Amino acid sequence: MPPRALMLQGTGSSVGKSVLVAGLARALVRRGLRVRPFKPQNMSNNAAVTQDGGEIGRAQALQARACGVPPVVDMNPVLLKPQGMTGSQLVVRGRVRGQVRARDFQSFKRGLMPEVLESFHSLAAQADIVLVEGAGSASEINLREDDIANMGFAQAAGIDVVLVGDIDRGGVIASLVGTQAVVAPQDARRIKGFIVNRMRGDPSLFAAGMGAVAARTGWRPIGLVPFLDRVRDLPAEDAADLAPGGPVAGGGIRIAVPCLPMIANFDDLDPLAAEDGVSLRMVARGQVLPPCDLIILPGAKATIADLAVLRAEGWDVDILAHVRRGGHVLGICGGYQMLGQGIADPDGIEGPPATVPGLGLLDVTTVLEGGKRLEDVTGLLLPERVRLRGYEMHMGRTDGPDHASRPLIDLDGRPDGAVSPSGRVWGTYVHGLLADGTARAALLARLGGVSHGHDHDVRIDMALDALADHLEAHLDIDALLALARPVNPASASAQAPCEQAEG
Incomplete structure (x- = not known):
């Protein structure tokens, strides 16, 4: 037929x-x-x-x-x-x-x-x-x-x-x-x-x-x-499907995510939202970031524009205060770029050519440049050395002392991401990291939490x-x-x- x-x-x-x-x-x-x-x-x-x-x-x-x-x-x-x-x-x-x-x-x-x-x-x-x-x-x-x-x-x-x-x-x-x-x-x-x-x-x-x-x-x-x-x-397709709000009080690990206009690949958050011991809240513009254990800056399609919104909302002040209080921060892809010392866009990939300061929580700098990395990856979460899998989808190159001396992940011989000297600020280019049950459990253990280790793929x-x-x-x-x-x-x-x- x-x-x-x-x-x-x-x-x-x-x-x-x-x-x-x-x-x-x-x-x-x-x-x-x-x-x-x-x-x-x-x-x-x-x-x-x-x-x-x-x-x-x-x-x-x-x-x-x-x-x-x-x-x-x-x-x-x-x-x-x-x-x-x-x-x-x-x-x-x-x-x-x-x-x-x-x-x-x-x-x-x-x-x-x-x-x-x-x-x-x-x-x-x-x-x-x-x-x-x-x-x-x-x-x-x-x-x-x-x-x-x-x-x-x-x-x-x-x-x-x-x-x-x-x-x-x-x-x-x-x-x-x-x-x-x-x-x-x-x-x-x-x-x-x-x-x-x-x-x-x-x-x-x-x-x-x-x-x-x-x-x-x-x-x-x-x-x-x-x-x-x-x-x-099931993973949501559009940012419009995200529902700002949700609990952050009570038992378990409390996670806050600022909801920025150009948020991308936000299904990275789904495995955490499915954890019984995790309370995840998407924070809408106009609200302060609440007291929590972890702030996640997810991917962004326009990193410099979203960083400007983050500052306009006063969330940069909230994030810096959170870190001073001993809180943890995870930046994924564009969120990782925001955590560094600065972001340069000399070719105007995201808009007019510009160089802007980052949040300064990681000693790395990013240069946005042509050519997009698109590949599935496997590696080890450091220092636990548990296996993980995910994918990269980004433009730009991020380098600096924290990347060279303290990468977050070893991608089978290639370092990825960075960790601050305090060990409480993490950045990575690997999407899908949290879908991997063993890696997710290891990261939650750093926060004092326990993962039920569900296989997110099986759940889907x-x-x-x-x-x-x-x-x-x-x-x-x-x-x-x-x-x-x-x-x-x-x-x-x-x-x-x-x-x-x-x-």
């Missing part, structure tokens, strides 16, 4: 498309199908390193995991990573192609369609079915011209669409029916079914609502999906299985499969040649 494909688009952002694709992928794999995830265009600073040495959105890496296959760049051929004053970093098929501003990208993206289709067909050749995820809202008709993310892709690839609405945010009937009303007739004909997601309470109360949408649109109702709490165990897989069970119970998956169209190879070469990006 030829490969088939089906696209899930949403009535808006954050309606649950990514999670639905992941759960459906796991459910279909358990039915014996070869499944591949695909998102033509994504915008997220939460990214993952791929098996083929590139980067894609973290949501597509999770979906690949649900399919039981390694993530590859073809699963998310266009990734926009917001980067403060310079607009967004444009990543095409896993590699940085430059910086683009939003207005420029709208006219430029038409040239990316051939590469998007090439990636799609490469995946289809390996699959029985490709599950395609749209971006944002299907009803953004102001962006329809040259679209590669939603209806533009569906038309180019010749595939049909199931529309997802979120009942939890209200107005789901209007958002579904309204989408049919505003999109062009040829686009509306692509939509064959709909899903209502995140129902709380008695599902029978919305039976008439499902019927009303079906009657007004002619679309097939695929199912009403109740809210599933286990979804919280269990959540994916629970999600697949949930969707099998509440969606007509046979109907979804019936809507999936055979992939037409002719669409792979039907577009104009690709242009080069200009930032």
Whole structure:
């Protein structure tokens, strides 16, 4: 049989498309199908390193995991990573192609369609079915011209669409029916079914609502999906999904994380949040950093801009006072760069060329320079010498006495990170460090805590299985499969040649 494909688009952002694709992928794999995830265009600073040495959105890496296959760049051929004053970093098929501003990208993206289709067909050749995820809202008709993310892709690839609405945010009937009303007739004909997601309470109360949408649109109702709490165990895709607040008092280890605008790869925090003996709080702007045992500065897509916000909020004063009181600090990637003596950006990678002082808690300096390190790593946490694994995804080089004499990690012969002379300030470029149970336990032991040592990867897989069970119970998956169209190879070469990006 030829490969088939089906696209899930949403009535808006954050309606649950990514999670639905992941759960459906796991459910279909358990039915014996070869499944591949695909998102033509994504915008997220939460990214993952791929098996083929590139980067894609973290949501597509999770979906690949649900399919039981390694993530590859073809699963998310266009990734926009917001980067403060310079607009967004444009990543095409896993590699940085430059910086683009939003207005420029709208006219430029038409040239990316051939590469998007090439990636799609490469995946289809390996699959029985490709599950395609749209971006944002299907009803953004102001962006329809040259679209590669939603209806533009569906038309180019010749595939049909199931529309997802979120009942939890209200107005789901209007958002579904309204989408049919505003999109062009040829686009509306692509939509064959709909899903209502995140129902709380008695599902029978919305039976008439499902019927009303079906009657007004002619679309097939695929199912009403109740809210599933286990979804919280899956990595969030967008910083907008982070919930500032949370407890910091009580027993156990107290951790505070300042929530900066360009926060990146924040799923580094998930394994700590899952620890029973840990109280983790995301601190919103306008609030002081509370008394705690550990402050974590996570990754940042625009380190200099986020450091300026940190200072404007007065959090630099809070952090320095925390250290004077004997507290600990961990900086990961961009957070590590902030902890040093200074950050230089001579080539204007993040904005106008500049050199700014760091927090001065580590005797290291960073120079931002071209070329991004993207690789999975293994090594030893020092001085405990426990094995760990993770990944690097950063631009810039950090050197200095604390790095040379007291690295935090030995990456199989290559030093990484730095530790202050007091031993209470740590920095590293290794993402995923805290997902490793042994390394996480060792770091918590330094704070006087005890880890239950859960395997975070196992926890994610269990959540994916629970999600697949949930969707099998509440969606007509046979109907979804019936809507999936055979992939037409002719669409792979039907577009104009690709242009080069200009930032």
